[in-house]
Each structure stands twice: as C-alpha cells, then as structure tokens.
Amino acid sequence: MSNHLTHALALLTVGAAATACTQKAPKPQRPNIIYIMSDDHAYQAISAYDSTLIKTPNIDRIGHEGAIFSHAFVTNSLCAPSRAVMLTGKHSFINGKVDNVQRFNWDQESFPKLLRQSGYQTALVGKIHLDGTPQGFDYSAVLPGQGHYYNPDFIINGKEERIPGYVTKITTRLALDWLKKRDTNKPFCLLFHEKAPHREWMPEEKYYKEYTKKEFPEPATYHDDYSGRGTAAHAAEMRVYRDQNWSGDDKLYPDVMDKLGLKDPTTWGRNAFKHNVGRMDSTQKAAWDSVYKPMNEAFEKAYPNMSEQQLAHWRYERYMQDYLACVASVDDAVGELLDYLDKSGLAENTIVVYTSDQGMYLGEHGWFDKRFMYEESFRTPLLMRYPKEIKPGTQIDQLVQNLDFAPTFLDYAGVKIPKDMQGMSFRKLVDGQSSEWRDAIYYTYYEYPSIHMVKRHYGVRTNRYKLMHFYYDIDEWELYDLEKDPHEMHNVYNDPAYADVQKMMHDRLTELRQKYGDSDKFNKQYLDAYLEAVNKHE
Template structure:
C-alpha cells in the first residue's frame, strides 16, 4: 500500500514538473529592461560618484551590483532634446528635436516602438517632457510638460487625471501598480520609470525639507569663478546663482518678505506652491516661514559674497532634498524586483537626461559642454552578465542607449541609429570598443539662460568647443591638467598642434554624424522664422545630408 502511494506521488510530481516545464517553454525568456531616468540629476549628487553632498544607497546599489560609468555624457545638454536622442538613437540635428521649443517629429522611429513590435510589453510612467501620446507603449501615465511636485496632473490614454500626493512617490506607485496588476508574466517587459525630480524649482517632500533645510553643504571650489580665460559665452550666460536665481521661485522667500525688504522683484517668479492643499501648505509654512524670518534679520548685513553663499545653501537644501526621495523610491522598485524574483533576468539602468551645475563656476542649470552638464550619471546592473562592482572609464553617450537595449533584447537596430551598443563594455569585452572621441551640439539660443550655440569634440585628454551664431569663439581645455576647465588654452602656442589635431577630429566627427554648417544655418533660419512668426518651430524636415559640404 505504501509502495502504491509512493508511486502515485512520484507520478503526480512528474506531471507537475512536466506541466511547469511546458509553461516555462511558453514564457518569453528575453531580458526585461527597467530604464530609470531622473531630470537634471548631477552625477556629483550620487554618492557612488561623490559622497560629499548626499548619500544615495539605493542608486549606489545598482553600481555595486553592476557597473558605474565615469565618462558617460550627453549629445545636447537640455531636457527634451536629450530625451529625443535617447528614444531615437540619433543626434538632435537628425531627429529634429534640437531644443525645448521645437516639436518632436513623430515620424521618428523610437526604440520602444521596436520593442512593442518584437513582442515586449511596454510601459512608461513619469516625465517624458514632450508629446502627449508616446508611441510604442501599452500603457503610459506621463506628466504634462515639466509637471508639478505636489498633487500633479497626469496624461493617460484615457484622459487627464490629478493625483494627490508627492510626485516622486506617485510615479513609483503607478509603476508598481502596473507591475503588480497589469504586467503580462508571459512576456518580457520594457519599463520606462522617469522622475521629474530634481528639476527646478526643487520642492522636496515634507520628510526631506524638514531634514535638509537644517543641513549645510561644502562650497564648490569654483563658486566664485571669474571666467577670465574664457570669452563672451561663459561671461554672458544667465545662470549665475547670485544674479539669476530667483529669491521666491528658487530660494522660497515669500513675496511678502521680498516686498518688506524692498528688494527689486521685477520679473520675479511667484512663490511656487500653488498646487499644495491646505494641509501641505501648513506643513510647508511651518518650515519655510522661519527661513524667511531669519533672512529678514540677516539681509541688511549681507554683501554679494554672503548672499551668494546663502542662495547656494538654499539651492542645495532643496535640490538634494528632492533627490533623497528619488533614492528612496528607486529602492522601492529594486526591492519589488528582488521580492518577485525578477531581478535575475532584468537589466536596470539609472541615468539622468543630462548633468547639472551645483554651484560650479557659480552656476545652476546645464547647457554648456563643460563637464558638469556634459557628463551624466550612468549605472547599470544586469545579473550574470555584468561583473558586480565594475567601474568603466570608456567614453559613452546617451546616443548609445537605444542600440544597447535593442542588442540586449535581440532586436535589430535601424541602420540610421548613430550610437554603439554598450554590451561589449557591460560584458567585459573592452578590446572591441574603439571610440576615441565624442560629439556635442547645443542649439537653444537666444533663449532662457543665454547660453550661446556651440558644438565640440571631447577626447579623454582634451575638449575643443566652437561657439557660433553671434560670436566666433574657440575654447580648448586640457582635461588631464585642468579638470575644472578654468583655463582656455586655445591660443597657447604650446597647444598649437593639439588644436590642429582636434579640429581635424571635429571635422571628421561632424561628417560621420552628418552634421554641417548647412544644417546649422537651416536651424538658425527656422529659429528666426519662429521669432518673427511668434509660433513654435514646426516639424519641417532638415535638409538632405547627401551632397552637402560638411565642416
């Protein structure tokens, strides 16, 4: 009798194993991809890169379990164009999204569309920044434009909705709700998890503004940069913390405080908490009210240097406070993947749409090809493929993301994509990586922050930048001797040969990536037409890149 029971038990077990094997054979085993991107998250504000400002244990965990890129950069350091480059795998001059003002040409093929066509389930939650109906997604809930930190509106395929709470928590709630309730477990997934934070105007969650407004942060060495070796481009940019950061919108002084102190508030942005409900506002005022009172007492004795330092500390308190919430929520998602046994077959990427100035050169914002805005954080984990704890110094760009993801998923990349798959670097095959220079091009001028149009080339040793449009200025930096990029050596006789070689490399890269003076003039013409017409730049096609003279 025992033998019969034992035999029946074996048969049942065998049947269950067979059924499970058949079920597994029906499940698509291609890797999942989770793409996490924050907005304006400086690499200096991730403790895996720099532990002097903030601790980010959850973001750091991605590097500890995977790879940390120390030489990752963008092709155009401004929000919407950077996102267009990531989605299309093409430089701005070819995908047409050259600045935040122009429309995105929806005839572009994006990598999520290719994933969806190839059988992946796709979802996007958070900040896209352009377009209300992103292609290639089974489900999306995105912020309109910049979105709001408190009680934000979201755009969905079924209409707009307002969700009460703090935006970083909400984006994660939406993401985990999709993972838990609507993810098709028979398919691999592509998930784009996109944070608004830490974009300006830096409104932290209650937990963190209570903590971070009590902190004091070290001053950057170049906070009082005088730009003496550089031309008009650096000197005329409107992103200086002292001169161009708003006391109300950015530093959170109330309009009543500003009026009481008789400070000129011409063109001043209003106090940025209009979406808070009564309870949220009361908690906010309990912390920022005393900050206002303290400023009133100190203002009359402040000189410009003291005011600069005060504004820098206010900036860091709020900026870093928003990042603390991002780190918490990245931890929530990583824990979900672990708890649901998804981590082993999932690539997780953390990056930003560009770098950001945290007081270096006296600045906030981005746009320049100087390192703080040119470089971007990039951390990737991919179990059993990436050796944990790897640090990589090869030059990579956001231009490479689309082709990397397609390669990981075994999907053929379109021939007009211009990046390179990072898979060789991820899997330790650095010997096949042959990139020795990066190309950059910024277009949005004249516009907010007044950073002049420029393009340039960077190698590991040097960086050459050409500012154009209403100026004709060149800058060369020795990146090994002068990592803070304080000394423009373009006219230094010792660098004559370097200038010649870098200009030749720049010419070759512009030809390789199909950029040219003809395209520069085309986009300048469109921009001027826009200014005259008072309308947005349309989706007019750039001129053909064939049979034109490249510079």
C-alpha cells in the first residue's frame, strides 16, 4: 500500500471517529404503561391476597411476575374522587373532586396530559365516571356515568354509540383494538378501566351459570352489632341483609317480590332491575331467565319458612355469587391483555398495573359498598409488573396511596414531576433501590348526607394505628390498634392505656393536614358547595 493511500485511510478513520463523538447517544427506550383499574374490586377477591373466595390466576400473574403491594390505600374511598386523585396526584380538596356530585375540572394538569406532551400516545378505555370530555388522550372510549353491563353505550372520541354484548368483553376488545392500531413509533400509555365488579353486579352468561351454584363462607364479622364503635358504624345504610335491594341487587323479579310482600328501601331497586334486564336482547334475556327464574321460584317456595339468620345468609350468597362472577370476567380480560403483550413482544418494556378505585366490603361488618376509612374499603389491591426493573415475587409493605400513581408514571417516563403533585414516586421501592418511605397516610370522605349515609370523616393511618374523626352532625373520634385488633372491632380512643398513642396520632394528623393543605375551613366551604350542587341535581 502506498504512503498516500495509508495517509488517506488514516484521515478517514479519524474523521469517522470525530463524527461519531459529536452524535448524540440514542435515548433509552421509554417504557409503555398499562394501568388496569376495575371498579370496587376488593383485595379479598384476588387470590394473590386471599384464595378463600375466588381464584384469579391472570391478575395474580402480575404480582407473581412483579410486585404485590400489601398496604396500598386510597385517599377518598369513592369512585369519582378516587379517579381524580389518580389522574392529578393531588388530594380531593386540592383537585376539587371531593364527591360524586360536583363536576371534575378536566382543564387542570394530569399525568396523561404530561405524558402526551412528552411524546407518549395515550388512550382511555372503559369507565372513568368523571363528567365532561376527557382531556390528555389521543383516543377515548368511555362509558357514560356508571355504564351498563349489557349492550352498553360508549362515547368514542366524543360520539356515543351502543355496542351489543357484555361490557367487560367489549371494554377489553376496544383496548386491544387500540393497542393493535396505535402508532408503534411512540411509547404508549393506556388507561384500561373495567366497569365490573360495580353494583348491580350483572355477570356474563358463562359465569352466572357457574357461580349461582357456588356457596361462600360468611366473614367472621358478618353479624357485627357495632357495639365496639361509635355512631357512624351504627348509622351507615349498607348492610347486605337490610339495605341491599331485593330486585336490583338480589335479582328477585318484581312479581315475586309482590307475591311475598317484599319492598326495596327505595324505588331505585326495581327501576335498576327493569332497566338493566330491559337492555338485554331476546337471546340474552332467555339465557338470564333460564338461571335466575328457577332461583326466584326456589326462593319463593322457601321464603315463608326461612329464619332471619337463613335469610341473611341467602342474601350474602346472592351478593357473592354475582359479585365474584363479575370478577371472573375481569380476570379473563387481564389474561387476554397479558397474552397479547407476550405475543407482540411488548411485555419486557411495558409496565402493567392492576388496581381498583377503592376497596369493597364483601360482608365484613355485615356491609357492602365502601366509603369508610375502615380497612376493607380503605385498602386496595395493587399488583405491578415491569420485567426490566421489578424482580418476580417482590413484596412491598410500605404505605402507598393512589396519590402516588401520577408521579410514579412520570418518573418512569422521564418526565419532570410537577412540584404541586402531592404523591411520591414508588419506583425505587419496587426496584429495590430504596426502602425509605412515608410512615403515615391521610384520608378524607365528604359525601354526606347521601346514599348509604356514611358520615363525613378524615383520619390518619400508620403501620399500626388508625385515628378517625367523624364530624358535621356528630363529633366523635375513633382509634384502632391494627396489630391487636385487625378487624377494627374495638375503639380504644378513650382507653387510658392508649393515652400516649392518642396524643401521638393527633400530632401526626395535624402534621399531615398541614402538609397537604387541608383544614376545617375547607370543610365548611365544601359543605356549602355540596348542598348547593345536590339541590341543583334534584
């Protein structure tokens, strides 16, 4: 090789190296995010937590292949406020959505908006229960209000249409269709929200045929007389055997009710039954009647000789059969989604979260519904998988709240977390980098007087203790030692043995109220606005 050629090659090599040094290194691939949220799904009805009632292999898989959170909670155990907290990363008294009545301000900042601005493709599919047009999404297909189980209406990018079929299957299909048609050049964030298992628990055919044959054990506190607590527990109208509707909830046909002289607490029950069953086409109705009509006939025959205890047990079984049958369909939906991620090669770089908008009473203390700061409605399921960072079988015991979802997702996406977001990113918790975390959480509930008559209250929970203040038309405090009394049966607020604990918890409560910006002044302002909104609604 000549000296001239050798020199030329050397210059080319140096030039190429210099060019390479000036080029930016490729950005790391940002993770996709799928946030699955069902409605009123109790952690007791997920076999990763407790296999007494049901097996949920697909939901369990998320936790087995990633992390399961044992102490995940909400800031306000009510559908719409919980969803507003999830979107904004702010407490109800900051984001303005404190109940199911007042409107949500979609103009405020939310994590989907920030993700979209940073280059993510975003979608919302299913139930959001926040009025107004969703903001921050390239695609939205949402149920109006509570939505319906059979032949539901969806608002798809602003246009409403009725889609034949069962809501859980339809929601899943819409979510998968969007995933398949999305822009594959962008990372994505999908909020995949199932309506089930919300009241009035209308299962799909294959599962009501199976679950109406099952029996379930009553919880130990089903016949609780509330003697260890104050006014609020006694006053709540959410007992399975007293406050559920015979028609809408238990699925008794109105003509059977008339024959037996049974009446629902309000006209809501009959109207719900007629409206829900009335949405079915002839084929769906015939299948429904083939199972529920014989059940009605058997009850009509047995009722005259049933004791009060037998009747209470029958109503519990009716609740569990339909509720858990709805959960079984949700588990199928999760399985479909996970299978799609595997087959499409997306699983490794996709964060998958499964949770609920709050917990739910499955007969504990005799109750259904939620709202209280007692554990069953305050605590939520939370399972999370991200193969790149989370080791299979990870257990997270720290006090996490729905307040933390927004900053966590922004953290993973490399998006700056706004200073006014009140939650914390739990990314370092689940990947094992840090165990430092908060040691107390704050809760508020406002919607009273209203359905179920759960009184207004706020409170603080630590790893061991819980302090609650019920106010407005009463002024009562409740303190629980969760280590010695996990079912919260005995209020120890006035127990001299807990005097130091009481003072410590009051101090913690004051600290958290100041930290998050809550006050009695806000509660008064809210009351005036709430009563005005209720009057307009009526």
